[in-house]
Every structure is written in C-alpha cells, then in structure tokens.
Amino acid sequence: MRHVIIGSGVAGIAATESICSVERGAEIIMLGDDPHGFYSRPGLAYYLTGELSDQALYPKTREDYKKLGFTYRKARVTKILRDETSLQLDDNSLLTYDRLLLATGAFATPLAVPGANLQGVVKLDHLNDARTILKLAKRGRTAVVVGGGITALELTEGLLARGMNVHYLLRGSRYWSNVLDEQESRIIEARLQAEGVTLHFHSELQEIIGRSGRVNSVRLKNGKTLKCDLLAYAIGIQPRVELAREAGLKVDRGILVNEFMQTDDPNIYAAGDAAQVFDPVTGRSILDSLWGAAREQGHAAGMNMAGRSTPYIKSIPFNVTRLAGLTTTIIGAVGHGRDDDLVGIARGDSETWRELPNAVVAQSGFDINHVRILVGEKKMIGAVVMGDQTLSMPLQKMIAEGVDISPIRDMLLAHDAKIADVIVDFWTKLKS
Numbered sequence: 045m046r047h048v049i050i051g052s053g054v055a056g057i058a059a060t061e062s063i064c065s066v067e068r069g070a071e072i073i074m075l076g077d078d079p080h081g082f083y084s085r086p087g088l089a090y091y092l093t094g095e096l097s098d099q100a101l102y103p104k105t106r107e108d109y110k111k112l113g114f115t116y117r118k119a120r121v122t123k124i125l126r127d128e129t130s131l132q133l134d135d136n137s138l139l140t141y142d143r144l145l146l147a148t149g150a151f152a153t154p155l156a157v158p159g160a161n162l163q164g165v166v167k168l169d170h171l172n173d174a175r176t177i178l179k180l181a182k183r184g185r186t187a188v189v190v191g192g193g194i195t196a197l198e199l200t201e202g203l204l205a206r207g208m209n210v211h212y213l214l215r216g217s218r219y220w221s222n223v224l225d226e227q228e229s230r231i232i233e234a235r236l237q238a239e240g241v242t243l244h245f246h247s248e249l250q251e252i253i254g255r256s257g258r259v260n261s262v263r264l265k266n267g268k269t270l271k272c273d274l275l276a277y278a279i280g281i282q283p284r285v286e287l288a289r290e291a292g293l294k295v296d297r298g299i300l301v302n303e304f305m306q307t308d309d310p311n312i313y314a315a316g317d318a319a320q321v322f323d324p325v326t327g328r329s330i331l332d333s334l335w336g337a338a339r340e341q342g343h344a345a346g347m348n349m350a351g352r353s354t355p356y357i358k359s360i361p362f363n364v365t366r367l368a369g370l371t372t373t374i375i376g377a378v379g380h381g382r383d384d385d386l387v388g389i390a391r392g393d394s395e396t397w398r399e400l401p402n403a404v405v406a407q408s409g410f411d412i413n414h415v416r417i418l419v420g421e422k423k424m425i426g427a428v429v430m431g432d433q434t435l436s437m438p439l440q441k442m443i444a445e446g447v448d449i450s451p452i453r454d455m456l457l458a459h460d461a462k463i464a465d466v467i468v469d470f471w472t473k474l475k476s
C-alpha cells in the first residue's frame with residue numbers, strides 16, 4: 045500500500061507517524077514545496093523577535109525522520125488525477141498513490157489594495173517570509189502593520205524588536221475585539237503603546253504608495269498618509285483547496301471531510317488547516333486553524349489511511365500565546381464574534397468562539413494578571429487567562445471535562461468574588 049502525503053507541516057508529519065505506528069514497513073512518500081520542510085510555524089514569531097534561532101524552529105532531528113523511514117521529496121503537486129490515482133508534480137512527472145492525504149495548510153489572505161505588489165509589502169506565513177522581513181527590517185526605519193489578530197501583533201512585536209518604529213492600524217475601536225473583552229484589549233494596547241507602538245484606531249488602508257518599486261508610504265481611508273519602508277499584513281488565512289477543487293472533490297471554505305478525515309473520494313483524506321471537518325458533536329463542518337488541531341487531525345487521518353478506524357473528536361479550543369509580552373491562554377468559547385475586526389481573527393482562532401451560548405461573564409483582574417471566565421448554567425464555557433498562568437491548567441480541564449460547577453457558581457458570580465481562589469480551592473478538592 046502506497047501512502048502519499050502532500051504537505052510537510054504538522055498535519056502531514058502526524059499522519060506519517062500514525063501510519064508508521066500501525067503499518068510497519070508501509071511505503072510513505074511525503075511531498076512538500078516548502079524548501080525548509082517541517083518547522084514550527086508558531087515559532088516564527090519568536091524567530092522574528094530574535095528569541096529563537098532558526099535551528100530551534102525544527103521540532104524533529106534527522107534521527108527522528110530516519111526512524112520513521114518515509115521518503116521525502118521536495119516537489120509541488122500541480123494536479124490530482126483521480127481516475128489514474130496519480131499525482132502530477134511540478135517537474136511533470138507522475139506519482140501513483142493508493143491512499144492520498146491533502147495536508148496542504150493555508151496561506152495568508154492577500155492584500156487587495158493598490159500597491160500590494162511593491163517590494164517591502166510582507167506577510168508572515170513561512171520561514172522564507174520571516175527571513176525577508178528580517179532583511180528588510182535591517183534597512184528600514186518605519187513599518188506599518190495591518191490586521192487585528194495574533195499574527196499582526198506578532199509582526200508588530202517582531203519589527204519593534206528589530207528596531208523599527210511601528211504604526212499599527214486597527215479597523216475597529218480596539219484590539220482583537222471579537223475574542224478579547226474591552227479590558228483585555230486595553231491591557232494589550234497600553235503595553236504596545238508603552239513599548240513605543242503608535243496605534244491608529246478606525247484606520248484602514250486605502251493604498252500603498254511606492255517609489256522605484258519600493259514601499260514609500262501608505263494612504264489611509266481617512267485621508268491620513270504615513271511614511272514607511274515596510275508594510276506588514278495579517279488579515280486572515282485561506283485554506284489551500286485548489287488541488288482538491290480542481291480534482292472535483294467537495295470543497296466549502298476548506299476541503300470537506302467526514303469525522304474519519306475522508307473526503308468524498310474514499311482514497312483521499314484531508315487534515316489540518318486545509319480541511320473542514322465534520323464534527324459529530326455539533327453536526328457541523330468546522331475549520332480549525334490551530335497547530336494542536338492540525339496535529340490531532342493528521343493523527344486521525346493517518347490511522348484511518350492505515351485501516352484503523354479512528355474518528356477525530358474535536359477538543360475544546362485551547363491556545364497559549366503571547367500578546368504584547370503577556371502570556372495569554374484562551375480556552376473554549378470566549379468571544380462574541382460580531383465585530384468589525386472579524387477579518388483579524390486569523391490565527392489561533394476557532395469557529396466555536398463565534399457561537400457563544402448565553403453565558404454570564406465573571407471576571408477579576410489586577411495589573412497584568414487577569415482572568416475572565418464564562419459561566420453557563422452548570423458548566424464553564426470559556427476562559428481567558430493573562431499573566432499568571434496558575435489557573436490555565438485547571439480551567440482547561442474543567443472546561444474540557446464539562447465539570448459541574450454548581451457548587452461554586454454563586455461564589456464565582458458574587459460581587460467582588462475572588463475568582464482565582466474559588467477555582468483553585470474547588471479544583472484542589474475535586475482532585476483530592
């Protein structure tokens with residue numbers, strides 16, 4: 045049985061590991077068009093700030109790959125020929141498959157404004173993008189960043205760390221308002237401003253103006269002009285679905301798969317950012333653009349490709365990130381999702397956040413240690429933990445396990461409740 049995997053990201057690697065774990069000696073061929081193979085894409089943010097070297101981006105060693113024993117080919121797949129169960133590669137050669145996995149990921153939504161093709165307009169998608177940014181940052185002085193979510197903030201911090209003056213454009217009245225509440229947005233904004241970032245609210249890009257083919261300034265819709273040498277954007281991501289669409293597979297926003305990660309062609313599977321997965325719990329097909337979800341989906345796909353029936357059960361969204369230097373964990377459903385910055389929910393977002401059931405918000409916060417929990421009738425639905433992370437593990441478990449919080453609900457909702465103490469006490473008793 046020949047398994048072919050398109051994509052050397054975390055979904056493709058996880059699938060390879062799963063196949064190897066149950067089908068000793070299986071023939072596995074991985075095809076990837078990223079010259080750097082498998083590396084941590086979340087790690088790119090820290091590479092940009094200089095906190096991670098490029099070697100530190102690679103989670104696996106040569107030895108790890110040897111043990112797995114698959115064949116890696118640097119190639120771009122240009123077509124799936126389903127009738128012949130084969131693939132066309134960019135050198136025009138053909139490769140047959142018995143089982144195929146599309147783990148093609150997603151790409152940054154391109155900017156659709158005049159001047160978007162100028163030199164100095166950058167995104168943060170791949171390691172090569174990060175390298176380009178570092179080169180340009182060495183030469184430039186001022187950058188403008190566009191986008192309302194995590195990646196835009198990572199660009200802002202990376203450019204700042206590289207000594208650039210940064211103007212950060214936000215379409216709405218506050219940062220990441222479809223996930224964070226007002227207090228949380230303000231915490232992040234204040235920290236950015238303290239670091240020297242100039243924030244521009246209600247600001248949208250109208251045009252990028254160049255000189256000799258290079259970015260020279262940007263014009264905003266409100267008429268303002270900002271001089272700059274670099275324009276970085278992160279306004280959303282789009283699953284890479286072209287191969288699947290051209291091959292006549294069912295595609296919505298992502299490649300549609302059932303809970304066994306199988307497309308409407310029984311020999312073809314999809315996983316990771318490219319896939320839109322049927323969730324048997326909600327009965328809906330969901331896109332999930334997170335590293336952990338991609339890994340779990342890749343694992344399930346690999347097991348199913350190797351003949352071990354393994355449904356993918358979506359875990360609750362859980363994302364640990366750093367916003368303006370502040371460790372922030374976002375668990376479950378926390379946002380209201382109707383916002384003019386919707387386009388900014390590019391990375392680390394999960395669709396369920398937009399479907400918030402009626403819930404009560406209880407919160408406490410002091411200085412930069414902040415916790416917000418969303419409490420339903422009997423269960424906790426979501427939480428945001430900023431700064432001190434003591435609560436993040438218990439909250440994750442309580443939300444994921446659907447722990448009945450009736451005994452502490454009133455305490456949590458009481459005026460001046462000491463949320464952290466109540467949760468820690470409850471959790472300690474629960475586990476003892």
Ligand SMILES: Cc1cc2nc3c(=O)[nH]c(=O)nc-3n(C[C@H](O)[C@H](O)[C@H](O)COP(=O)(O)OP(=O)(O)OC[C@H]3O[C@@H](n4cnc5c(N)ncnc54)[C@H](O)[C@@H]3O)c2cc1C
Pocket residue numbers: 050051052053054055056075076077078081085086087088089119120121122147148149150168169170195198284287315316317318332333334335336338363364365391392
């Ligand atoms: C800057 C940044 C920060 C992020 N931060 C976080 C975070 O904090 N937390 C989190 O959970 N997630 C984060 N993510 C998202 C996370 O990295 C992705 O969800 C995850 O990498 C998806 O893995 P994947 O395997 O599905 O796709 P990818 O990692 O995109 O891999 C797909 C691979 O397929 C290749 N490919 C595509 N088409 C073809 C073709 N036709 N032929 C050959 N190869 C092809 C691509 O080049 C790519 O190498 C971040 C992403 C970025 C870019």
